[in-house]
Amino acid sequence: MPTEKTMAQIIAIFSEEFAKFKMTEHRRNLWQMMTDGIPDDALLAAAYKIVAENDTWPPTIGMLRTTALALASGRLTPITGIEAWERVLEVMGRPDGKARELGQRTQRALDIVGGIYSLRSSDHFQSDRARFIEAFDIFAKREDEERNLLPVVRDFLCRAADTTAALPRHETVQLGDAVTNLGEGLNRA
Numbered sequence: 001m002p003t004e005k006t007m008a009q010i011i012a013i014f015s016e017e018f019a020k021f022k023m024t025e026h027r028r029n030l031w032q033m034m035t036d037g038i039p040d041d042a043l044l045a046a047a048y049k050i051v052a053e054n055d056t057w058p059p060t061i062g063m064l065r066t067t068a069l070a071l072a073s074g075r076l077t078p079i080t081g082i083e084a085w086e087r088v089l090e091v092m093g094r095p096d097g098k099a100r101e102l103g104q105r106t107q108r109a110l111d112i113v114g115g116i117y118s119l120r121s122s123d124h125f126q127s128d129r130a131r132f133i134e135a136f137d138i139f140a141k142r143e144d145e146e147r148n149l150l151p152v153v154r155d156f157l158c159r160a161a162d163t164t165a166a167l168p169r170h171e172t173v174q175l176g177d178a179v180t181n182l183g184e185g186l187n188r189a
Contacts, residue, residue, distance in 0.1 A: 007028065014050075017051045018059065021058050035065060045068070049071070082133060085136075088132065091116060
């Protein structure tokens with residue numbers, strides 16, 4: 001939870017810039033709960049960033065939380081699938097072809113298409129590229145969603161997962177000539 005000093009600074013920043021901004025006791029409690037676990041310096045930087053770049057009034061806790069989490073991750077705009085693909089191409093151009101600095105998300109997407117050595121001998125380079133970018137973007141979205149989850153929501157999801165763990169996962173049904181696995185969906189990642 002942010003310190004009292006940090007919360008007071010954020011309130012002062014928003015109150016100064018947005019004249020009608022009022023922090024009630026209930027709002028303050030909600031904001032403290034919603035910013036739990038986010039470093040104070042990231043919250044302050046996010047408040048300044050919102051004031052500097054945003055004319056939306058009033059600033060929402062979601063705006064503060066999302067901005068602070070992005071700042072705390074060290075990168076405001078995450079790398080895109082296309083940028084990751086460019087890194088893969090750089091690694092492919094090296095004689096050793098080692099992917100040690102690609103990063104976990106890029107490596108996972110690369111594994112989907114068979115890895116560096118598979119790409120070098122592929123006859124379907126454009127479709128491999130498309131599959132890589134799609135996988136990378138899915139992983140990025142999933143990681144961002146997980147990072148932005150409130151602790152209370154994460155706890156709920158864990159409890160819900162424990163509850164549904166005992167339920168049957170998939171049921172195979174024959175539909176004419178097609179066989180469908182219910183509950184499985186399109187599982188590419």
